[in-house]
Every structure is written in C-alpha cells, then in structure tokens.
Amino acid sequence: MRITLTTFLLALTISSWGQKKYQLKSPDGKLIAAISLNDKISYAITHQNDTILKPSVLNMTLNNGVTWGKGSQLRSAKTTTSHQQINALFYKRNQIDDHYNELVLSFKENFNLIFRAYNEGIAYRFVSTSDKLITVKNEEAIFNFTKDFNAYVPYVKGKFKDIESQYFNSFENEYTYTPLSKISADKLAFSPLVVSLDNGKKVCLAEADLESYPGMYLTNTNGSKSLQSNFAHYPTATKQGGHNELQQLVTAREPYLAKSKAKAQFPWRIVIVSTNDKQLADNDMVYKLAAPSRVADASWVKPGKVAWEWWNHWGISNVDFEAGINTETYQAYIDFASKNGIEYVILDEGWAVNKKADLFQVVPEIDLKKLIAHAKVKNVGIILWAGYYAFERDLEKVCKHYSEMGVKGFKIDFMDRDDQQMVDFHYRAAEVAAKYKLMLDFHGTYKPTGINRTYPNVINFEAVHGLEQMKWTGPELDQVTYDVTFPFIRMVAGPIDYTQGAMRNATKRTHRGINDEPMSQGTRCRQLAQYVIFESPLNMLCDSPTNYEKEQECTDFISTVPTVWDQTVALEGEIGKHIAIARKKGDQWYVGAMTNWDARKTELDLSFLGEGSYVAELYRDGANANRIASDYKKETITIPANRKLSVSMAKGGGVAMKIYKK
Structure with missing residues (x-):
C-alpha cells in the first residue's frame, strides 16, 4: 500500500x-x-x-x-x-x-x-x-x-x-x-x-x-x-x-x-x-x-556453489596428468563438482591468451567446447573469468557467442574504478548479459549499491579483503579480526565474493603465505561458519578437489549449505570481536558464529525456532584447535527446550550448524 x-x-x-x-x-x-x-x-x-x-x-x-x-x-x-x-x-x-x-x-x-x-x-x-x-x-x-x-x-x-x-x-x-x-x-x-x-x-x-x-x-x-x-x-x-x-x-x-x-x-x-x-x-x-528489477523474468538465474581453481593453484594430486590450465584439469574439477552437487566450475584467468585482451583467443591447452559438453552431461555449469577491457571492448559479441556455446556467466575483473564511465559499464554489462541469460560476478570493483536488485543476474561482488590475501601474506596480516569486522560494515552494502572454504587451516603463529599450497587463518570450523555468515549468492569453494575429498565430512556441509535464504536473524555480535547469524531455507535453519583471536564461550538464543523438537548437526572447534587449527568435531545434539545453546570457540574459531525438526 x-x-x-x-x-x-x-x-x-x-x-x-x-x-x-x-x-x-x-x-x-x-x-x-x-x-x-x-x-x-x-x-x-x-x-x-x-x-x-x-x-x-x-x-x-x-x-x-x-x-x-x-x-x-x-x-x-x-x-x-x-x-x-x-x-x-x-x-x-x-x-x-x-x-x-x-x-x-x-x-x-x-x-x-x-x-x-x-x-x-x-x-x-x-x-x-x-x-x-x-x-x-x-x-x-x-x-x-x-x-x-x-x-x-x-x-x-x-x-x-x-x-x-x-x-x-x-x-x-x-x-x-x-x-x-x-x-x-x-x-x-x-x-x-x-x-x-x-x-x-x-x-x-x-x-x-x-x-x-x-x-x-x-x-x-x-x-x-x-x-x-x-x-x-x-x-x-x-x-x-x-x-x-x-x-x-x-x-x-x-x-x-x-x-x-x-x-x-x-x-x-x-x-x-x-x-x-x-x-x-x-x-x-x-x-x-535500489531501483526495482529491470529483468522481466529472472527464473533462469541460478545461484549456487562454484568449484574454483585459482586460489588452490590448480592443486590436484594423485592423477595421471600434470595439473594446470588444461582440459584434463578442468574435467577433474567438473567431475568433483558433479559428485558433490556443486552447481558450477569457474575457469579463472589463463583460459584466454594472455595480454591480448581478446576473449575469442582460447589457449591451445583448453578445449572449451569439450569442457562445456562434459559439464552439461554432469549437470554442472561453466563460468568464465574475463578481464574488464577484454569483456568491454566486445561486449555484445562475447555475451552472444559464449551464451550460445552454453556458458552460464562471467566473472569480470580489474575494473578498479568507480567514476561515471566505469559505473555506466557495470549497468551496460548487466543489461547485455541479461539479454543473453548470463550471470555476472563483478570482481576488482567497487562495493555493491543495489544493482543486484535492478539486475538480478548480477549475482555477486568482490570489494572485500578476501581469502586470496592469505596466499601472499603471513601472520603480519590479521585476517581473523577483519572477518569479524567487515560483516558489520562492508556487508551492509550487499553480498561478497570472499572465496572461503580452506581445508588447510593455521593459527596466528603458524600461518604463512604460500601460493601453491595456501592456508587460512583461524580454525576449520571458522571456514564452515563463513558459508552461513557471509552473504554470497554465488559462493566459491576455494580449495582443491584433492583436499576436499580428504575432508568429505566438511565438504558435505559446504556443498549443501544454501547460498540464498528465506529468512535471516542476526543473533549477536560486536564489531571486531564476534558475530553469530542464523539463516533459514525451507524448513531448515543454519547457524554460524565466529570469534576474533580471543577464545570465546557464548550462549546463542535460538528462540526463532518456534515450537517443536529440533536436532542440530554441530561442527565445533576441537579440543586442540588452539594449536592445530584444523582440529574439529562433528556431533548431533538436541536443541534445549529453553532454546539457549552454549557454544565454545577456540582462538580464531567458529561454530557451524544445521538445525531441523525431529
């Protein structure tokens, strides 16, 4: 009214x-x-x-x-x-x-x-x-x-x-x-x-x-x-x-x-x-x-998870080919995604010939048509990375060509400006991409300001000091404190392409920046909790299929957690110290909590659940997580009748849970 x-x-x-x-x-x-x-x-x-x-x-x-x-x-x-x-x-x-x-x-x-x-x-x-x-x-x-x-x-x-x-x-x-x-x-x-x-x-x-x-x-x-x-x-x-x-x-x-x-x-x-x-x-x-949607029918936009290779440096092992930017490697990522119900695989920088700014020049090591056909059989979509100028200069041709080939979207990178000319590009790209039923993930760009409502095919944004920073920095960077700061600030603007999901986890003392075998700061459960806390309709799995297959229990949680929600409840939080958020999809609730470098015990108020008996699959920091950050324990618990649940988090730790009725 x-x-x-x-x-x-x-x-x-x-x-x-x-x-x-x-x-x-x-x-x-x-x-x-x-x-x-x-x-x-x-x-x-x-x-x-x-x-x-x-x-x-x-x-x-x-x-x-x-x-x-x-x-x-x-x-x-x-x-x-x-x-x-x-x-x-x-x-x-x-x-x-x-x-x-x-x-x-x-x-x-x-x-x-x-x-x-x-x-x-x-x-x-x-x-x-x-x-x-x-x-x-x-x-x-x-x-x-x-x-x-x-x-x-x-x-x-x-x-x-x-x-x-x-x-x-x-x-x-x-x-x-x-x-x-x-x-x-x-x-x-x-x-x-x-x-x-x-x-x-x-x-x-x-x-x-x-x-x-x-x-x-x-x-x-x-x-x-x-x-x-x-x-x-x-x-x-x-x-x-x-x-x-x-x-x-x-x-x-x-x-x-x-x-x-x-x-x-x-x-x-x-x-x-x-x-x-x-x-x-x-x-x-x-x-x-923000301005209301200009896309009359957005039913073709399918949010979901993405198996991603760049962060883990194409880090597949125990295979009979040399992993890298080649058809065999991407087939392995597609097979992994299909096996785990992951909707997409991204081909990040390297599939197009370097320094040509021409998205029609594909490197000879990649058979793109073969990959798209293989992905289609496996019920997996392909998303392509694109540098800004290469995408902008041939915008209509690129969208038409790759849409017809079967590509589902583009991750566009390195805009790095927000003057009027560049802002106009974002809207023009969104409009043309929608015309050809392509999703867009804007990387290397300014914070969202509502274009994701105006063009719902714009499914995610970077503009965040994300997990990629862990590849080249050591303990001098306090990513753990940042993780419990930006959800109160940057995330006010909209979703983030933070790219979480590391299976190698380190404490404040043991973290190192290693490009070929990167790790996260903080515990394993912190990485799981981020899939609930961080808003990300198109959400990356940053680690390699090899590492996820070694950690199938965690992979099962990550691959099934939704990326869009019916309801959200902020449970508690203090900027720079801790945060807890609950989100609902269908008849299931997910809860994520994180702390800074202080170990923390907190009581979560789960009164939003309403009447009935509830069970939670709970992932919590292990007894030795303060020393070995990958240590965690999964258990099934009954939610107390008074809806008060006490949880403990290690230094740099987290808690993740899936809640459903008995």
Whole structure:
C-alpha cells in the first residue's frame, strides 16, 4: 500500500530569518531528520534525543553556475508514507518489509530533494525535474558529528602520490580504527564507513542506486569532527594497460563529475543508525533504496556453489596428468563438482591468451567446447573469468557467442574504478548479459549499491579483503579480526565474493603465505561458519578437489549449505570481536558464529525456532584447535527446550550448524 499523509510534516516559517524548517520522523518515531532551508540546505538527525548528526550541508553544483542547495527557492513540500513488501531475489531473505516516511521538497531551480526516514536510518537524494541534459560539476555531502568519535575507516589500499592516483584501486581494504580528527587528509576512504557514537550507537554511511554517477569517497581534509564527500571526475582520456593489458587507465579527467540525462535521479546518501552492532549485520537499506528489477523474468538465474581453481593453484594430486590450465584439469574439477552437487566450475584467468585482451583467443591447452559438453552431461555449469577491457571492448559479441556455446556467466575483473564511465559499464554489462541469460560476478570493483536488485543476474561482488590475501601474506596480516569486522560494515552494502572454504587451516603463529599450497587463518570450523555468515549468492569453494575429498565430512556441509535464504536473524555480535547469524531455507535453519583471536564461550538464543523438537548437526572447534587449527568435531545434539545453546570457540574459531525438526 502507499498512502499520502500530511501528519508527518512539521513546517515552521521564521519570517525574520527567511528560514523554513521541516521535520521528518521514522515510522516508529525514534529517528528524526530536521531539514533547514535558508541560503543553504542542511539537515540534522536525532535518535531518541541523541544527536546523531549536527546540521550538515548538502548541495550539487551544475556547470551552468546553478547550485542546488544554495539560494534555492522552494516551490512545494509534500510528505507520504509507504508500507509495502519487496519480493527479494537471490538475497538473505525473500521478503523485505519496506516502511518509510518521505518528504519531497520541490524547488524552482528544476530539482527535487527527497528525504526518507526508515526505522533504521535516514536517506536523501537529488532528482532533476528538467527535460534537459545536465552536467554535474560537484556535489557536497557533509556529515557533521557532535564529538571526535572513533571510526572504522576503509582507506584506499596502497601507496599513492596524490588523491588522483587513489581513484584507481581495487576497493579491497582493512579497517583503521581512528578518531575522526585523525583521519588522514591525504587519503581517500570508501563507503560503507562506520562511526562509533555514545551509548553503544553506531552510524554507517553508505550509498544506494549508484547509476550513471561516480561513487562517493569519504575524507577529512581539515582535522575536524566531520566527514566530507569526494568523487572521481569523468575521464577525458584513457589508455589500455594495467594488469596483463586488461585495464583502462585514466590519463586525464574533465572538470565535472557526470553528464546526466533529463530527469536524472542521483544516488541515495544513507545514514544508518544502530543501537547495537548486530543490527548492522542484518540491514536492508541499500537493497530497499535500489531501483526495482529491470529483468522481466529472472527464473533462469541460478545461484549456487562454484568449484574454483585459482586460489588452490590448480592443486590436484594423485592423477595421471600434470595439473594446470588444461582440459584434463578442468574435467577433474567438473567431475568433483558433479559428485558433490556443486552447481558450477569457474575457469579463472589463463583460459584466454594472455595480454591480448581478446576473449575469442582460447589457449591451445583448453578445449572449451569439450569442457562445456562434459559439464552439461554432469549437470554442472561453466563460468568464465574475463578481464574488464577484454569483456568491454566486445561486449555484445562475447555475451552472444559464449551464451550460445552454453556458458552460464562471467566473472569480470580489474575494473578498479568507480567514476561515471566505469559505473555506466557495470549497468551496460548487466543489461547485455541479461539479454543473453548470463550471470555476472563483478570482481576488482567497487562495493555493491543495489544493482543486484535492478539486475538480478548480477549475482555477486568482490570489494572485500578476501581469502586470496592469505596466499601472499603471513601472520603480519590479521585476517581473523577483519572477518569479524567487515560483516558489520562492508556487508551492509550487499553480498561478497570472499572465496572461503580452506581445508588447510593455521593459527596466528603458524600461518604463512604460500601460493601453491595456501592456508587460512583461524580454525576449520571458522571456514564452515563463513558459508552461513557471509552473504554470497554465488559462493566459491576455494580449495582443491584433492583436499576436499580428504575432508568429505566438511565438504558435505559446504556443498549443501544454501547460498540464498528465506529468512535471516542476526543473533549477536560486536564489531571486531564476534558475530553469530542464523539463516533459514525451507524448513531448515543454519547457524554460524565466529570469534576474533580471543577464545570465546557464548550462549546463542535460538528462540526463532518456534515450537517443536529440533536436532542440530554441530561442527565445533576441537579440543586442540588452539594449536592445530584444523582440529574439529562433528556431533548431533538436541536443541534445549529453553532454546539457549552454549557454544565454545577456540582462538580464531567458529561454530557451524544445521538445525531441523525431529
């Protein structure tokens, strides 16, 4: 239902200052956005009498000299409330309760400013009402906090000579926990970004519906208690280069951010407010604010698991051929996938001739038609890796050719930008791929902003400091703490291609980066738990068939755990310390829990199960897991009648379980 109301709007005109103030409340009345219009437009946010943001200006400057938000003349103001159910595809729940109050401010300068108040946050966006094309020169989004709070800052990773060079990055990050005033003026950070407030509250800054516009970076250039927006300008010129000649490197930029179509809708700026950390581990605002699906029938999109070779370095043994990029190796991966009910096998980098950026040049060691035919007989789909430029330059031809051959999708890699040109590519790729019934996994790219709702064939994203980092780093990298940090921050934006599933597991002391025989930090049960905790509709099995066949009990759990869900419940969690999540598919529940490097005993509240008697297949850390990380124990237990289940986790440990009625 959608109802137009006026009771949610409070308008106050102060004639002596010529100032108008509007107030918009969340449906539960706890969150309030106070919008002020005078020479500038600003907004402030309170939550149950706590000030979340002090008055913070927002504006957008066009190339014609007009600035929306400075000296703008209000034409009208209208409020509505909306309460509806969204049928979500390939997501952590199949139904989303979409309930908000909305304020639309219309201005004589041919734009609207829309605010929405949800129970979990406030969002706003600019909308052009002009029939003409416009050019956006700059946008200013300021987030003014009341104190010098600490923030979890995902700086752009690497060493850079200036801000411009930071716009070319992989969007993989660790988090720096620092006061707002100490955020480096020389570094960009990308959203989502979380700020810790008083009284256990957190603010997560994010964006949604990023279409035909650059992504928003966050920075603090003046040592204040504020965060300011920053955007890559539109490329004037690019050249082929980068990784294996598969990237487009920006050599010059225009003096503007974006050229936008008539009546363009610009991205939502989101301020999520939580009262406890577990709320951040289960938040739907980015998905709710994204444009609805443009794919009329997405029934052909089949999420699932993927047997993957790159992480384990084609690590098959006990065979009569030399494992590597060749037909025999991929046939073995297909046979393994088929035997274990795994839906897909990926051919990662190497199947196409190197440094040619031409996806029609297949290396002679690969008989692609033979592999696709073999996979079809085995009821396994083939997904192909593609470097960005190789895919973009022949987009329609590549999609048509490989769709007709029987390929099910592409993993596109090394975009490493989020200016308007690159954002446009993502939408264009999604549209063309949908036309040919191809799924897309965007790797080497910016965080999701809702395109997975708009184009449900976009089935996954990287933009995460995933398990691949374990191949080349040792104990100096604390991946275990990262694993219990990003589900509260990065995963707010959407699903992740983290690529878990390691069967070689190491403690903090024993982990080493070994490319040919990589290992994970933390316990075996931690790897199992990640298949429940991490949202990943297309989910990799990163280790080799040889290792999985030695560990069939764990393989059976991994291969049968769902990748999309009917329901999700965040059970508990604290950023950087621990997390526990329950997810339901059909009549079965799965629960995953992880801790940081602290051994932890916790009591899980399983009251969501409802009435009846339940049994759980429980995978827990073994008695010696603190020393031998692969040590685990599987047991079948009865869920207590009071629904309180005590579980213990080793250092860097985890728990995974499958729950079903007796």
